[in-house]
Amino acid sequence: HQIYSSALDSLISFDYQLASMEFEEVERQHPYSEWAKKAIIMSAYSSYKNRDYIKSEANLNRFLNLYPAADLAPYAQYLLAMNYFDQIIEVTRDQTSVVKSLEVFKLILDRYPESKYAKDAYFKIIFLENKLADKEMDIAMTYLGLKKYISALKRFKYVVNNYQTTNHTPEALHRLVEIYLILGI
Numbered sequence: 001h002q003i004y005s006s007a008l009d010s011l012i013s014f015d016y017q018l019a020s021m022e023f024e025e026v027e028r029q030h031p032y033s034e035w036a037k038k039a040i041i042m043s044a045y046s047s048y049k050n051r052d053y054i055k056s057e058a059n060l061n062r063f064l065n066l067y068p069a070a071d072l073a074p075y076a077q078y079l080l081a082m083n084y085f086d087q088i089i090e091v092t093r094d095q096t097s098v099v100k101s102l103e104v105f106k107l108i109l110d111r112y113p114e115s116k117y118a119k120d121a122y123f124k125i126i127f128l129e130n131k132l133a134d135k136e137m138d139i140a141m142t143y144l145g146l147k148k149y150i151s152a153l154k155r156f157k158y159v160v161n162n163y164q165t166t167n168h169t170p171e172a173l174h175r176l177v178e179i180y181l182i183l184g185i
Helices: 002-012 016-029 034-049 053-066 073-085 096-111 118-145 149-162 169-183
Strands: none
Touching (some): 002 016, 002 034, 016 034, 034 053, 096 118, 118 149, 118 169
């Protein structure tokens, strides 16, 4: 398993692209072996470190489809969630990465509550729910500024109903009262 050792050396020397390719070669030469199983994960990790999130995600999904009950499955899920997490951009832009990351972190808590990734997943979920609530509040405040009260009302209610544990709930409740007063309700 000289190729695997060479891939590890590449990884250690920060040549993530070469490491990823070498780990994939291990899998090609020894399909469905224990080495191949580890090599898929290591290739995904190398791609993740190289910020090649698409390749990393593809390898992780393939691993999870081939070995859903493997010992490395919790780690694969965690790395997948981190793939999405590291792609999160500002609140005014598309939040697809936030939603995907949140889904996988919730899955980790659900399926692997005793794993070493559960605690981090829990705190990342809190952060991500705050991000999504922030996005809703941003949109709601825009509607409020445009005097589109019903649209703003719907967004504030959404925050109150779906993100109760976030730090945006008190302001959302305050804004709901404000809109009800403006509308005379």
